[in-house]
Amino acid sequence: MGAVRSSLIVIILIILVITISNISARKSLSNRRQLTRSNERIDCYPEASSQFSNYSKQSCLARNCLFDDSAMSGVIQCYLSPNYGYKLQGSPEQITNGLRLKLQRNSAVGSMFKQPIDNVLLDVQYYTNDIIRFKLYDADNKRYEVRRQMKLRVL
Secondary structure: OHHHHHHHHHHHHHHHHHHHOOHHHHOOHHHHOOOOOHHHOOEOOHHHHOOOOOOOHHHHHHOOOEEOOOOOOOOOOEEOOOOOOEEEEEEEEEEOOEEEEEEEEOOOOOOOOOOOOOEEEEEEEEOOOOOEEEEEEEOOOOOOOOOOOOOOOOO
């Protein structure tokens, strides 16, 4: 069981580091505006197909996203900058039943949200071999949380 948990931790950390790390951040400002390969794009306007979305180039750019005027049918036209997201700060910290990761938003890229959270804590906790909990929360601003006991029932 301990080996399975360790393997799970390593796999999740690898996935998180790959997702959070940003190779593109090393590129110059002119390269940042370069079009991202269509198969690497993350849709910045997933509701675009809805008749109520008010989708347009201007609404895409208002979200601080990139817009490809020449995108073919089936290719994401409004997408996140390749260096949009969070970077891992320091090393993961051991907590009860898991790990805590400190993440910092890449402020070099404008956020698509009005009030982005700059510093995020990600807790990854293992309760059983079948239950894993991810908790993301603002590292700088405390919030009220209802205390509750988690009761696990083994089948």
